Amino acid sequence: MTQPPARRPWTKLAATLQLVCGLMAAAFTGAFSGTAAAQQPVAATAPQKVLRYAFQVAETGFDPAQISDTYSRTITPHIFEAPYQYDPLARPAKVRPLTAAAMPEHSDDYRTWTVKLQPGIYFTDDPAFGGRRRELVAADYVYSFKRFADPAVKSPAWSWMAQFGFVGLEALRERALKNKQPFDYDQPIEGLQALDRYTLRFRMTQPSPRFVTSALTLSDLIGAVAREVVEKYGADIAAHPVGTGPFVLKQWRRSSLIVLERNAAYRDVRYDAEPAADDAEGQALLARLKGRRLPMLDRVEVSIVEENQPRWLSFLQQRADLIELLPPEFVNQALPGGKLAPYLAEQGLQALRSRRSDISLTIFNMDDPIVGGYTPDKVALRRAISLAVDVEAEIRLVLGGQAIPAQSPVPPNTHAYDPGFKSEASDHDPARAMALLDLYGYVDKDGDGWRDLPDGRPLLLEMATQPEQRSRQLDDLWKRYMTAVGLRIDFKPAKWPENLKAARAGKLMMWGVGSMAVAPDSLGIYQRYHGPQSGGQNIARFRLPAMDALYDRMNVMPDGPERQALFDEARKLAVAYMPYKPRVHRIATDLAQPWLIGYKRPLFWQDFWQYLDIDTEVQRQRMKP
Template sequence: MAACTRRHWLTWAGVGGGAAVVVGNGPSAHAGEHLKVLRYALRVAETTFDPVQVQDVYSAIPLEHMLEGLYTYDHLARPVRLKPLTAAGMPEVSADFRVFTIRVRPGIFFADDPVFRGQPRELVAADYVYSIKRYADPVNKSPNWSSVDELGIVGLAELRAQALQQRRALAYDHDIPGLRALDRYTLRITLREPRPRLVQKLVGGFVAVAREVIDGYPGRSGEHPVGTGPFRLAAWRRSSHIVLERNPRYREHVYDAEPAADDAEGQALLARFKGRRLPMIDRVELSVIEENQPRWLSFLDGSHDLIAHVPEAFIPAALPGGRLGPHLARRGIQAQRSLTPDVVTTIFNMDDPVVGGYTPEKVALRRAISLGLDVQREIRDVRQGQGVPANSLVQPFTWGFDPRFKTEMSDHDPARAQALLDLYGYLDRDGDGWRELPDGRPLTLLKSTQADQTSRQLDELWRRDMTALGLRLQFKVAQWPENLKAAQAGQFMLWGVASSAESVDGAESLAWLYGPMVDGGNLAHFRWPAFDTLYAQMQALPDGPERAARLRQAQRLAIALMPCKTHLHRYVTDLLHPWVQGYRRPVFWQRWWDHVDVVRS
């Protein structure tokens, strides 16, 4: 999920010209050669390539191919399985789940960069110490700090507090007991409380950056993502075009995996590619195309090699009757349809004077809005059947997800919504057809949205459903990255966004509502002490009935207080031209370019 720690990636849910080119680190290693190039489009613009700032999946996708964490997921294993990436093996874990000792694999090198003065730069344990500390540095203003702080690394919060008190940057060279490089290759993490699933937090998270790079590009580290991964940044035109090329310094790494014995697809991929050196392609070219039609047409005319997530409006053309269209099949195009571990939501700003707050009338307003939204119609008419109603924030394929768990989140009951509004004083006092607030002041809902076609279709459903309740609705249109910034700053009323799981732990989805993360992943600014207590208890407990019971309690609290409305879990259909070989949509992780080949005739 990843370039930063441990919240779920925010993605454009459909619910809502670039700056100068930034050139990578020197000429291509493949100049003049025949290159294997993968080309496709992102639906939303990236934000930055500084891992301490990244919260969105669109930045995470390229970043995870450049910068690496200690662990990853087996690319073919279903159910998912952890495996070392830059670590030499799985961690040594103390009996109380508080001390984790990890050995970094020797012989891994960063991509070349001028800051290294022409010398190879080896990855060492101290790089992870430095990279983790960057989240705590007040200078960086990381929106992910609250997620890191919640882990309870001994001494890290205190080190940050000293920097804040003295109004200076973090003292990176100051030793803390919770984060130490015991020697060149050995990292030790010590926590205040038990964290049985810490290794899941290290999957793609806490990616390693070199201090020389951060110091060498002051204030511009997000433009210079220098890592140990299979690709490096070659060119970048913000919000328009991103080019990555094979990293010549990348270590010897071959295709290997452990698919289940009864996984025919996985076994076939392993038989075909086992032992091939990774990456198998030389270059990746990403375009940012926010509108559905040009993105679809760029795939059909062969300008792009795949379309990752066919726009819902084109599902009838791509999969008539649920099967690949004959016009596509004749061209050798492949289709993969997957239920994804995500949840599409509408978040309410709990600090907003209209929809926020915890008094009965505010809760009633949010519940009425939820009951008034016709999610089944959304799935049928806008998403072309590509989804199933969501009853809570917990996503499919994660621990704690129960498809039998039924709540009012998936109900469409306008009569009940009308009754709630009447009961709590949201009445049309002046007869103009619109309800007022209980104190008689005008009531207008303001929904942040985007200008793309899917958002416009969803906004029309919103307008229809809210009009039926007598609730006046207006829209504030901006690009997705701007809406994310506004949400992070608490400057919104309603916004539709999706959360994609980046680990197998379903309880992590509730971090969206954890009070101490208000300045990070908790975009709703939800604060409820009983919920926070349950969430904290879940982090210390091993998976089992006791933890599951707390998860269910927390889910019910979130549903009762309604800081966010869950809509659906999405199906995603990916289409690939026949020259793209080896593709399999990842479950939680974003890294897959190194596992595909592009063989053009």
């Protein structure tokens, strides 16, 4: 019998996938709005460069002081700008000026930092400016920092901001709270000063050796906001982001579509980077893009596509230019044996894999009467739940092998991450779990087959979850694991932003979240364990004096062996008390269309669209009819 050509099975599979995509396209026409315009050039001589992209979870808004979720914080740094930024290609990470004129000066004790801004940087035009061109000045950063302290803003990041100890800032906040009066933005304070039009000075009550990377590079949070804009739009400020950055918000349909357009008035910023000498990919990107004016894209269209299948099919049908974190169920199909499948390689698709600087965690609300608490029986319950969970199965069955077990909360690519560290956090040992439960009195007292609390009351675990496929898969696994050790568990589905709001208010018992490092320092993850940040970054509301003392010392101590030893102690406490169960560190598999140029997954930061380009000629040639 004549054998078909080796390529034919892949060609047939590709045709089948195209047919499936075509059948589903009608159902998801709205998922990637504006795609017809993206596929057809605006003019023969100047085709639009449009990045089509998808979030898996809906945004919450675009006011830097009022957001904490990754998705909103991916939009804001493309609109607002901090004084400093990370080099897009340098590995390890390297900081360089953005709106600042040079790197900052600091006192010997790291309590005083001085930043000079570049003159001639302007906010995008907005009616709030009364028709005048509005220059960025030092007072704008003073105002932006103060907004976190304003009780009326209700910033979820206030506890993070407070830890820097800006002289006079907390007292200004307390005065507004005590007198029940509006926050006094005009009151000068020593900790946040505009010495002149372009000079900022920060003074803190304690040393802050890593102030640049822990604050001054975060365009998503402390990017400069103009006071006139905030006062004009008031409670609707989240829908009116006005910054100095490379893009402007053009359209927003909540939880559906976000459209950014090139900031036509953006200053002359050129592509430059310092990739390592042995980074062939980075060197090639630099050679291709060096000197190009930013941003290179005309438009970015971000759709919210929660389910994996339509997100993947949209990419296959060329209705998206980049798919980050390829859904696990499609990884083996797209990269069998770790190599790009022939039918995808024939289309010229680019595959990029990297270890994310992240951690997936299960939160235990430490104020909850069932799973919270610090007594041995409560610690035993959380550790038993942890031991009952099979993380390796989650990686295999839900994540498509695209993760490694987490031994502690510390993310990879940060200073205190130790790839050789092993703890019980990743152990799957139902026998030990049941022994712990038995030892501390979590036994079936009423004969219904389920374990009860030591005092005889029913024991029912409640896990917040989301109504999408991956969450349902995880829920099924957790149900199986808890049942195997005699624990009942119910699942409460809601949209992710709703769960976040409830978690911050302390209303959820358990929930699964991810956390991304925003700097090379590992201290950021321990904000989740820092008592004063309860209800903010510390969603578990964990309060342990020993951990707080470690955090406070690590926060002010310069890098070195002594500080590393404190990280080791903090890691032990985190695993022992288990306010969060560390589960996995994700491995990112990203796919890009052949016409997308410049993508390299950032290590810690959220903004990268300004560094991307689209080869419209390659797009025209390869775009399917």
